[in-house]
Amino acid sequence: MDRGTAASPGTPHDHERASTPPPSRGSGRVALTPHPDRLLPPDPTRRGIARRLYDSVRDLPLISPHGHVEARLLATDEPFTDPASLLVTPDHYITRLLHAHGVPLPRLGLRDSADGAAPAAPREVWRTFCEHWHLFLGTASRGWLEAELHDVLGVTVQPSADTADELFDEITARLREPEFRPRALHDSFGIAALATTDDPADDLSHHAALADDPSWSGRVLPTFRPDRHLDATAPGWSAALDDLAAASGIDTGDYDGLVRALENRREHFRAHGATATDHSAPDARMAFLDRDRAQRLFAEVKAGTASAEDARLLSQQLLGEMARMSSEDGMVMALHTGSRRNHHPGTARRFGPDTGHDIPLQAEFTRALQPMLERFGTNPRFQTVLFTLDETVFSRELAPLAGFYPSVYLGAPWWFLDAPRAMHRFRDAVTETAGFYRNAGFIDDTRGFCSIPARHDTARRVDAAHLAGLVAEHVISEDDAAVVIRDLHDLQPKRAFRL
Amino acid sequence: MDRGTAASPGTPHDHERASTPPPSRGSGRVALTPHPDRLLPPDPTRRGIARRLYDSVRDLPLISPHGHVEARLLATDEPFTDPASLLVTPDHYITRLLHAHGVPLPRLGLRDSADGAAPAAPREVWRTFCEHWHLFLGTASRGWLEAELHDVLGVTVQPSADTADELFDEITARLREPEFRPRALHDSFGIAALATTDDPADDLSHHAALADDPSWSGRVLPTFRPDRHLDATAPGWSAALDDLAAASGIDTGDYDGLVRALENRREHFRAHGATATDHSAPDARMAFLDRDRAQRLFAEVKAGTASAEDARLLSQQLLGEMARMSSEDGMVMALHTGSRRNHHPGTARRFGPDTGHDIPLQAEFTRALQPMLERFGTNPRFQTVLFTLDETVFSRELAPLAGFYPSVYLGAPWWFLDAPRAMHRFRDAVTETAGFYRNAGFIDDTRGFCSIPARHDTARRVDAAHLAGLVAEHVISEDDAAVVIRDLHDLQPKRAFRL
Amino acid sequence: MDRGTAASPGTPHDHERASTPPPSRGSGRVALTPHPDRLLPPDPTRRGIARRLYDSVRDLPLISPHGHVEARLLATDEPFTDPASLLVTPDHYITRLLHAHGVPLPRLGLRDSADGAAPAAPREVWRTFCEHWHLFLGTASRGWLEAELHDVLGVTVQPSADTADELFDEITARLREPEFRPRALHDSFGIAALATTDDPADDLSHHAALADDPSWSGRVLPTFRPDRHLDATAPGWSAALDDLAAASGIDTGDYDGLVRALENRREHFRAHGATATDHSAPDARMAFLDRDRAQRLFAEVKAGTASAEDARLLSQQLLGEMARMSSEDGMVMALHTGSRRNHHPGTARRFGPDTGHDIPLQAEFTRALQPMLERFGTNPRFQTVLFTLDETVFSRELAPLAGFYPSVYLGAPWWFLDAPRAMHRFRDAVTETAGFYRNAGFIDDTRGFCSIPARHDTARRVDAAHLAGLVAEHVISEDDAAVVIRDLHDLQPKRAFRL
Structure with missing residues (x-):
């Protein structure tokens, strides 16, 4: 470990943390198949009851009395562009945990006003995200993302280093289709x-x-x-x-x-x-x-x-x-x-x-x-x-x-x-x-x-x-x-x- | 919504909250049958153990080292009069939650010292309570009340707008019997x-x-x-x-x-x-x-x-x-x-x-x-x-x-x-x-x-x-x-x- | 209860608390057999998964990055002497709960600097501990002790007043064997x-x-x-x-x-x-x-x-x-x-x-x-x-x-x-x-x-x-x-x- 240059107080460090690399198991090809009974209790008695209750409200209209989606999105109805801009860069649940694992924010698409340098391009952002997918195991974000990817975007394979590019292309293409416009x-x-x-x-x-x-x-x-x-x-x-x-x-x-x-x-x-x-x-x-x-x-x-x-x-x-x-x-x-x-x-x-x-x-x-x-x-x-x-x-x-x-x-x-x-x-x-x-x-x-x-x-x-x-x-x-x-x-x- | 008269600070409002009526599903006739295994764990292994443990202490004498029952009750042994005076008016677990749903306290039998008006009569109090019975679902009070009504007072039907009067009469009659005197x-x-x-x-x-x-x-x-x-x-x-x-x-x-x-x-x-x-x-x-x-x-x-x-x-x-x-x-x-x-x-x-x-x-x-x-x-x-x-x-x-x-x-x-x-x-x-x-x-x-x-x-x-x-x-x-x-x-x- | 002599403020009392004797059920002879599936969930689905996961890490080497064992113990490799000095006197998880039940600390082997009297001898300490064994039911200490006694020290009977002496002798003898030296x-x-x-x-x-x-x-x-x-x-x-x-x-x-x-x-x-x-x-x-x-x-x-x-x-x-x-x-x-x-x-x-x-x-x-x-x-x-x-x-x-x-x-x-x-x-x-x-x-x-x-x-x-x-x-x-x-x-x- 290089101990030559001490960091100044208050300065975030825009490079991977050399000393404690995050576990990098983000490769391979694994199916993405959210279980229909996910989050329901495992024992048969309760699962049966829970499934009936869930089925009774699963398709109720959604009422969203508080959130941060902007009216412009629906007023202009402009298409989304790519999975990184849709799912990674604007979601601080995602960027914060990657940052905690040593990923600099510009690699996630955030612009550093101190140097004015262009942040990583969406495909690069998406690759970084996919390589670190396993770090979200057990988090609320992982559950939402699995459902978004599978149920909304039709993805059937887990993000990983090996699947990042194909997923990027697949989702980007899908977002251009009319049924994926905001309205x-x-x-x-x-x-x-x-x-x-x-x-x-x-x-x-x-x-x-x-x-x-x-x-x-x-x-x-x-x-x-x-x-x-x-x-x-x-x-x-x-x-x-x-x-x-x-x-x-x-x-x-x-x-x-x-x-x-x-x-x-x-x-x-x-x-x-x-x-x-x-x-x-x-x-x-x-x-x-x-x-x-x-x-x-x-x-x-x-x-x-x-x-x-x-x-x-x-x-x-x-x-x-x-x-x-x-x-x-x-x-x-x-x-x-x-x-x-x-x-x-x-x-x-x-x-x-x-x-x-x-x-x-x-x-x-x-x-x-x-x-x-x-x-x-x-x-x-x-x-x-x-x-x-x-x-x-x-x-x-x-x-x-x-x-x-x-x-x-x-x-x-x-x-x-x-x-x-x-x-x-x-x-x-x-x-x-x-x-x-x-x-x-x-x-x-x-x-x-x-x-x-x-x-x-x-x-x-x-x-x-x-x-x-x-x-x-x-x-x-x-x-x-x-x-x-x-x-x-x-x-x-x-x-x-x-x- | 009438916005004509602003309420003065510090004044409780003794009328139903017009803007957000509580759900009123308190009608119909449903059996009251507390389950013998209530509160015991649902899976068979644990339920079996729990039932044996519960059975071993179910009939132990009750030791009550702290409470708010008065000695006068047992010294005088005067009979209780009616279900509202027994179960509703004096129980602030009950009155508080009804108040939170817009029921004014005088409708629950509490006297307002500001106007000196007589509060609702016991039968009216009981009706109000029965109409709102479903609001207690999931609360501790509901569990105690079900057991009191069924095990102590012999009631076999759930309170509701439709059963309020018959329950009032039934319980009032029972409280006059000698075996329902306090001693x-x-x-x-x-x-x-x-x-x-x-x-x-x-x-x-x-x-x-x-x-x-x-x-x-x-x-x-x-x-x-x-x-x-x-x-x-x-x-x-x-x-x-x-x-x-x-x-x-x-x-x-x-x-x-x-x-x-x-x-x-x-x-x-x-x-x-x-x-x-x-x-x-x-x-x-x-x-x-x-x-x-x-x-x-x-x-x-x-x-x-x-x-x-x-x-x-x-x-x-x-x-x-x-x-x-x-x-x-x-x-x-x-x-x-x-x-x-x-x-x-x-x-x-x-x-x-x-x-x-x-x-x-x-x-x-x-x-x-x-x-x-x-x-x-x-x-x-x-x-x-x-x-x-x-x-x-x-x-x-x-x-x-x-x-x-x-x-x-x-x-x-x-x-x-x-x-x-x-x-x-x-x-x-x-x-x-x-x-x-x-x-x-x-x-x-x-x-x-x-x-x-x-x-x-x-x-x-x-x-x-x-x-x-x-x-x-x-x-x-x-x-x-x-x-x-x-x-x-x-x-x-x-x-x-x-x- | 003798109310003759009031205790001075700040003085711990080195005698049994006369007024509220701890339950003394610590006698008899009961097998000590920690269950192989202890702490795993009881329902069959989860237990099966848990057992497989546990088996996969049960024998991993132990990494202990923070603790209070001293290097001297391994440097000198001197044998342990007896179960009280090994398990009771130095463990404030144990001594504190016995103290809470009225056992004076000198009876657990701690020296009182105020009077300079010798604390109880190890065999006495061990007897006191065994008599109070049931007070640890449900505590973390009880689980660790059961595993230490059974898995490390080969004990097959629960501590109790009736087994204290035989356990003391059995463990003391075992600690003299070469495979029970610290290294x-x-x-x-x-x-x-x-x-x-x-x-x-x-x-x-x-x-x-x-x-x-x-x-x-x-x-x-x-x-x-x-x-x-x-x-x-x-x-x-x-x-x-x-x-x-x-x-x-x-x-x-x-x-x-x-x-x-x-x-x-x-x-x-x-x-x-x-x-x-x-x-x-x-x-x-x-x-x-x-x-x-x-x-x-x-x-x-x-x-x-x-x-x-x-x-x-x-x-x-x-x-x-x-x-x-x-x-x-x-x-x-x-x-x-x-x-x-x-x-x-x-x-x-x-x-x-x-x-x-x-x-x-x-x-x-x-x-x-x-x-x-x-x-x-x-x-x-x-x-x-x-x-x-x-x-x-x-x-x-x-x-x-x-x-x-x-x-x-x-x-x-x-x-x-x-x-x-x-x-x-x-x-x-x-x-x-x-x-x-x-x-x-x-x-x-x-x-x-x-x-x-x-x-x-x-x-x-x-x-x-x-x-x-x-x-x-x-x-x-x-x-x-x-x-x-x-x-x-x-x-x-x-x-x-x-x-």
């Missing part, structure tokens, strides 16, 4: 409703175009995601307020203006079909200062004379305003909190945000949400869906809160937790306290359009497996389980997100 | 010991009456629960001290007087058979100030000149005195900590405490208990039973503490956690570190007298299922498992609570 | 590599003796464990620096000297084959002050003029230096953090440290490690293995960190968590996020040389059982599972610890 896939997936995630300054022109298109019959809803306009601690906050002013035609130079501009854009979103807002924040705390105090706080933060603590307080105040607005306009407030963003600053500087190093933090909801729930928790207009990356709050805080407050819905296992075993743990943790009917159902939360059916299918299989366990232990009857599983994938997301 | 049920349940929870100012006259009654042969013990006398942060503290002074005949106007009055009342409780004290607090911290400091602190808090922090410190000091007294008089100190009481103040103001919105908090015991365990942890007179609402401390803190300190017993899964899957998680989390013999056994912790046998039966089934898993994996022998399950439901609660 | 056992266990844990001031003469011994062909590596030299909050710190100065020949009277002395000793350890350092600390925080600030801080702490907070900061700074040195010399940095040491000071004073009352604390890694990982997380020379006693961080923090940073490996379940159910929970918690190939494999972490094969065998059985579950649910193929389980017990520990 055709949308219909074949059976998507009944698809919520996008959009900036308040967005004009929603793609949503409007779809609504005006007589050849399009799907339902694509925007979601109001104002994070960058509320986060007064971020460098880009001032620019965000300018964008909001431009979009709303309202001066955002003082607190009242900002509030009115946000109300204006919520109205715009509702006019385009939005039923929900979505919020990311380090934690769930909200402030409810009086208007004068808020005005002064805004002025100080804007002027750059406030402390970091004050900027954080202003952000919490603005999140509190969102809750207040939801209690008036009825938009469901989805809270996705509890992550330290951009944990590795060197990677963020060079490759941007959302590159796989947002790392969860301990969550706390009981104290954090009390001031908000004191105000709006029993208000029939107000509704919130709580997501977490910290499983410990499921039984300790979220199920008890959702088991009392009519406004609180339990968000589905999310992000690192949207995986089969984690879903089982979620059901185990919350059902005994809150039953099934305080759940918001499943969200796919995906950037990968083709992963939508695979993710919903996984959730349905896991719910079938879970309910089969309860039926086999005579906790609930199979008749009741059949009603519950249908409600979990139809009624509950509609109730929770007011679709 | 008769007590005997048929096979209760060997029943601990109540009592205020230090209570004269324990009902306990005395039972002890003096030659027609009564049961064992009903008081438990010393001094929360309101120790919580110097609460508005009612001063009044509580006056009550204590009246009961003890000792002036509680200074710290020493309060301490002596508490000692006096503990003696009174021991004279009536008490073996334990019980404590609720936000966390498990105790203070051990010197007597002078404590005197001054008391005086300042009493005079209203102390900070909130000082009042909290005084409360911790008084809890520390309880530990010290236990180390001298041998009363077992049960700690039930970790909840934020009355999370929704508007509901507490109108409907009182214990209305379903005490919400758990993160727990910490390692640091919090260190000062107390340093003093009393190896003192053979001292004994404590630790309960938690935060599952994360089971393997991290509680099992390690109980695995070293002879004075520390692991409290059973409690409150939101006294449910089948949570009990399995508890055993999984603690047994590998602390074995079976540092457990305090099961407590039913119930306000519902008729749920006592159902709760103990659930615990016995779960322990049988759990041990059957260990036997089937050849971790312990079936002979050993048979000894363990008997000890868990007989020897261990007696050891832990010194019965 | 012979080392070979029969199939140990391929054994890392010890050593103080930086150690001259490593036993390691050198083994390396120079032509009759010895094993691999015994030292591990650099500098805790007492880095912990500036401990009373013994100054003496530790003196030892370091003596060992390195470098003056440790200022910060630069201490840093150079540590670098010098790391070099010494590497020259004797060390590949890793190991660190215990209350938490994982590290500081990276500039050199001037560090110099001044050191001087103040050394002079006794610094605050407790400053001493803690200096400790964090020194841990940060360890990370920096690892990024340069490539030694793997193993972090074992999150415990409150010596929770019961009275026991520590009389019986010393490591007597069973180190109690875990809440862990936090996301924030704590950020400054270090910002500097070294993507440095190809740097590598760290993270262990925890707080299971909540597995899915929330550790798997996400190891799923991005190439330098971060997931430490195996450790200490209270190195038990079958806890291992299953670990795999469930991390695999879906990080796959199998970010794991560091298994460490036995034992002081008990004869428990090494039992502990590795347990881990292999649990991994076989776990993978069989995934195969039976068609998540991975049996072919893939067979590769994974081999890698987990061969490739992964070698990669993680750079063996």
Whole structure:
């Protein structure tokens, strides 16, 4: 091992890690045949029950109330180009684990803004991915990818060094066929409703175009995601307020203006079909200062004379305003909190945000949400869906809160937790306290359009497996389980997100 | 949706939530037939073992070392009146989940002190409950209720809108029969010991009456629960001290007087058979100030000149005195900590405490208990039973503490956690570190007298299922498992609570 | 119960706890026959798969990259003397649980420095242990002990009061036979590599003796464990620096000297084959002050003029230096953090440290490690293995960190968590996020040389059982599972610890 040149702090290393090569068994030719009973329990009693429950919901229309697919995709209906651009480069579940095994991000197609060099071409990216396929064994991503490759793209052989090129050619050719265009896939997936995630300054022109298109019959809803306009601690906050002013035609130079501009854009979103807002924040705390105090706080933060603590307080105040607005306009407030963003600053500087190093933090909801729930928790207009990356709050805080407050819905296992075993743990943790009917159902939360059916299918299989366990232990009857599983994938997301 | 009238902050809404109606499938006529093997594992090997283990303890006498049934119930032996007053209105497991589905509390029989209006009559309450029966699917409450309705009350049809009235009439008639009077049920349940929870100012006259009654042969013990006398942060503290002074005949106007009055009342409780004290607090911290400091602190808090922090410190000091007294008089100190009481103040103001919105908090015991365990942890007179609402401390803190300190017993899964899957998680989390013999056994912790046998039966089934898993994996022998399950439901609660 | 003499605070009580006698069922004569399929799943489908997977790795050489066996044991090859000295007295897993059941530590062979009295003789210790054998039912220790007694020592009857003497005689005789000498056992266990844990001031003469011994062909590596030299909050710190100065020949009277002395000793350890350092600390925080600030801080702490907070900061700074040195010399940095040491000071004073009352604390890694990982997380020379006693961080923090940073490996379940159910929970918690190939494999972490094969065998059985579950649910193929389980017990520990 060469110990000659020490790395500088903060610098990611764009070469293979020489000292600990990842196991490289990614060769050979093995059939790709996802088992029809995958994720169902192995013993015959439970498998039989689970299979019947799964069959009863397998083909239900997909309701996707939260995700990161863009309306443009369906508005323009441009074809996908190749498997690397479709499945690898944009999916930070994939790129992060390859990075952890020493693969530099440019080899996965990410552009390094520090050197401006072109990243690897799609075929090279795909080869790298296929060589490392075995590293995903046991992960949620592997399950989704197997289903996407097999069920959506018709692939029948496992990715490996030996099959990479033929798969690249085969998938690339298929993506040019008309039935693999986004709109055709949308219909074949059976998507009944698809919520996008959009900036308040967005004009929603793609949503409007779809609504005006007589050849399009799907339902694509925007979601109001104002994070960058509320986060007064971020460098880009001032620019965000300018964008909001431009979009709303309202001066955002003082607190009242900002509030009115946000109300204006919520109205715009509702006019385009939005039923929900979505919020990311380090934690769930909200402030409810009086208007004068808020005005002064805004002025100080804007002027750059406030402390970091004050900027954080202003952000919490603005999140509190969102809750207040939801209690008036009825938009469901989805809270996705509890992550330290951009944990590795060197990677963020060079490759941007959302590159796989947002790392969860301990969550706390009981104290954090009390001031908000004191105000709006029993208000029939107000509704919130709580997501977490910290499983410990499921039984300790979220199920008890959702088991009392009519406004609180339990968000589905999310992000690192949207995986089969984690879903089982979620059901185990919350059902005994809150039953099934305080759940918001499943969200796919995906950037990968083709992963939508695979993710919903996984959730349905896991719910079938879970309910089969309860039926086999005579906790609930199979008749009741059949009603519950249908409600979990139809009624509950509609109730929770007011679709 | 009507957006005309915005709700005021802090106001609970006493009407159905118009926007998100709960699923209303609560009609029809379905048999109620709890399966004899419910909660036992489905595969034949484990079920066979579990059934044998369960059969060996199914009919053991019930030991109930902690609960909220009142001695008055058995002293007066007055009949229960109707199923709503028996099963719905007083059970905040039930009322909270119905409230979460938009049912206003007065419709469940709770009186709103704000308007003074009469709440719904029992038959109406029962109808509301029956219509929403399916919302309890998968909850612990559903399991207990099915067993109560079927095994205790002889009901053979599921509650639903269609069966509500006939069930109301049937159960009401049955409750008038002599064998459904409290004492008769007590005997048929096979209760060997029943601990109540009592205020230090209570004269324990009902306990005395039972002890003096030659027609009564049961064992009903008081438990010393001094929360309101120790919580110097609460508005009612001063009044509580006056009550204590009246009961003890000792002036509680200074710290020493309060301490002596508490000692006096503990003696009174021991004279009536008490073996334990019980404590609720936000966390498990105790203070051990010197007597002078404590005197001054008391005086300042009493005079209203102390900070909130000082009042909290005084409360911790008084809890520390309880530990010290236990180390001298041998009363077992049960700690039930970790909840934020009355999370929704508007509901507490109108409907009182214990209305379903005490919400758990993160727990910490390692640091919090260190000062107390340093003093009393190896003192053979001292004994404590630790309960938690935060599952994360089971393997991290509680099992390690109980695995070293002879004075520390692991409290059973409690409150939101006294449910089948949570009990399995508890055993999984603690047994590998602390074995079976540092457990305090099961407590039913119930306000519902008729749920006592159902709760103990659930615990016995779960322990049988759990041990059957260990036997089937050849971790312990079936002979050993048979000894363990008997000890868990007989020897261990007696050891832990010194019965 | 005698209430005459109150115990003084802080005093452990060296007599049986009169009030709550432990269940004493430890008599009789029962065969000891560990089942060949123990810990494998009971249903036939999974058991068949698990047995095949287990068989494929059962006889793999043992790699032990972290533990507390001493090199002296193998260098001198002195025979063990008796079962109490071998299995009971030095194992704080055993002594702590017996202590929790009221057995005073001197009766287990520990010397009380307060009275200087001789502890019980080995035969007495063994009798006490055998009488309490049933208290270990369900614990990890019981499983290891059964395997040690049966597989290593040839015992065929369970310990009990009735068999204690015959077992003592039988084992004592066996330990005198040549094939039970440490080196012979080392070979029969199939140990391929054994890392010890050593103080930086150690001259490593036993390691050198083994390396120079032509009759010895094993691999015994030292591990650099500098805790007492880095912990500036401990009373013994100054003496530790003196030892370091003596060992390195470098003056440790200022910060630069201490840093150079540590670098010098790391070099010494590497020259004797060390590949890793190991660190215990209350938490994982590290500081990276500039050199001037560090110099001044050191001087103040050394002079006794610094605050407790400053001493803690200096400790964090020194841990940060360890990370920096690892990024340069490539030694793997193993972090074992999150415990409150010596929770019961009275026991520590009389019986010393490591007597069973180190109690875990809440862990936090996301924030704590950020400054270090910002500097070294993507440095190809740097590598760290993270262990925890707080299971909540597995899915929330550790798997996400190891799923991005190439330098971060997931430490195996450790200490209270190195038990079958806890291992299953670990795999469930991390695999879906990080796959199998970010794991560091298994460490036995034992002081008990004869428990090494039992502990590795347990881990292999649990991994076989776990993978069989995934195969039976068609998540991975049996072919893939067979590769994974081999890698987990061969490739992964070698990669993680750079063996």
